[in-house]
Amino acid sequence: FGLLGVNGAGKTxxxxxxxxxxxxxxxxxxxxxxxxxxxxxxxLKEIGYCPQFDAIIDVLTGEEMLRLYAALRGIPLHDMxxxxxxxIHIMGLDEFAKAxxxxxxxGNKRKLSTAIALIGDPAVVFxxxxxxxxDPLSRRKLWDVLAQCQRTGQAxxxxxxxxxxxxxxxxxxxxxxxxxxKCIGTTQYLKQKFGQGYTIMIKLCPTFADxxxxxxxxxxxVNRTFSNCFIKDEHKGLLHYHIADNTVLLSVLFSKLEELxxxxxxxxxxxxxxxxxxxxxxxxxxxxxPLIVIExxxx
Numbered sequence: 001f002g003l004l005g006v007n008g009a010g011k012t013x014x015x016x017x018x019x020x021x022x023x024x025x026x027x028x029x030x031x032x033x034x035x036x037x038x039x040x041x042x043x044l045k046e047i048g049y050c051p052q053f054d055a056i057i058d059v060l061t062g063e064e065m066l067r068l069y070a071a072l073r074g075i076p077l078h079d080m081x082x083x084x085x086x087x088i089h090i091m092g093l094d095e096f097a098k099a100x101x102x103x104x105x106x107g108n109k110r111k112l113s114t115a116i117a118l119i120g121d122p123a124v125v126f127x128x129x130x131x132x133x134x135d136p137l138s139r140r141k142l143w144d145v146l147a148q149c150q151r152t153g154q155a156x157x158x159x160x161x162x163x164x165x166x167x168x169x170x171x172x173x174x175x176x177x178x179x180x181x182k183c184i185g186t187t188q189y190l191k192q193k194f195g196q197g198y199t200i201m202i203k204l205c206p207t208f209a210d211x212x213x214x215x216x217x218x219x220x221x222v223n224r225t226f227s228n229c230f231i232k233d234e235h236k237g238l239l240h241y242h243i244a245d246n247t248v249l250l251s252v253l254f255s256k257l258e259e260l261x262x263x264x265x266x267x268x269x270x271x272x273x274x275x276x277x278x279x280x281x282x283x284x285x286x287x288x289x290p291l292i293v294i295e296x297x298x299x
Contacts, residue, residue, distance in 0.1 A: 002173035048117035058102030073120030
């Protein structure tokens with residue numbers, strides 16, 4: 001399950017409430033019938049947590065950190081060595097296992113923090129941006145690890161700024177805006193529900209003379225040419241349109257766009273694509289009210 005949202009949307013605060021760091025003003029959470037408010041000790045035994053900022057002890061080695069958390073998880077002493085070695089190998093930390101955590105790179109610290117959350121096979125694992133700072137190859141390997149955990153029955157709840165990561169890992173997700181869930185469902189459902197149709201990106205010629213009048217004429221022509229078409233963004237020589245009509249044929253779409261390009265020299269190029277999860281996310285993110293700054297005055 002994925003939590004998406006811009007900075008300040010409430011993702012980390014939600015995690016802090018679900019992991020017992022903060023007490024919610026209203027409501028509760030339960031895992032395996034254990035209530036987070038009334039059976040907190042048993043509730044916390046069922047969760048693993050990788051916080052946004054690595055909670056590791058710099059003077060301990062990676063191996064010692066995992067051994068510490070394995071003991072806290074109640075892993076039997078005779079199984080501890082194999083369990084620790086297993087997670088070190090899975091995370092690709094073999095050559096750093098006996099190095100102090102303070103010498104780790106940011107990516108390796110994230111991998112170690114993720115291993116700490118997963119060791120002992122907790123029922124629910126909360127991962128707050130687990131792949132931040134991780135190189136692309138290691139990120140893919142970590143996705144494979146998390147996917148395997150899901151297949152064995154673990155529930156993974158994560159936050160991420162990567163739409164690609166959410167599509168790869170999350171069977172369901174929600175988008176948070178101002179601390180409120182604006183939608184919830186599978187990635188395919190959200191794209192169909194909130195992003196029907198096509199997106200058109202029109203690139204404008206930067207050297208075109210009289211660009212102001214030409215741009216106005218182009219916008220009028222686009223509105224006449226396509227029904228259910230509205231502009232979503234205009235930025236640095238790019239026009240971003242959304243056509244909320246799944247019935248229009250791509251061949252017809254390209255044909256009309258080519259006619260517009262021929263009749264409006266201000267158009268340098270254009271692209272057509274399906275609505276992506278990122279575009280759905282951005283449409284919700286724009287609902288955030290602007291921050292109002294009140295300057296102090298002397299009285």
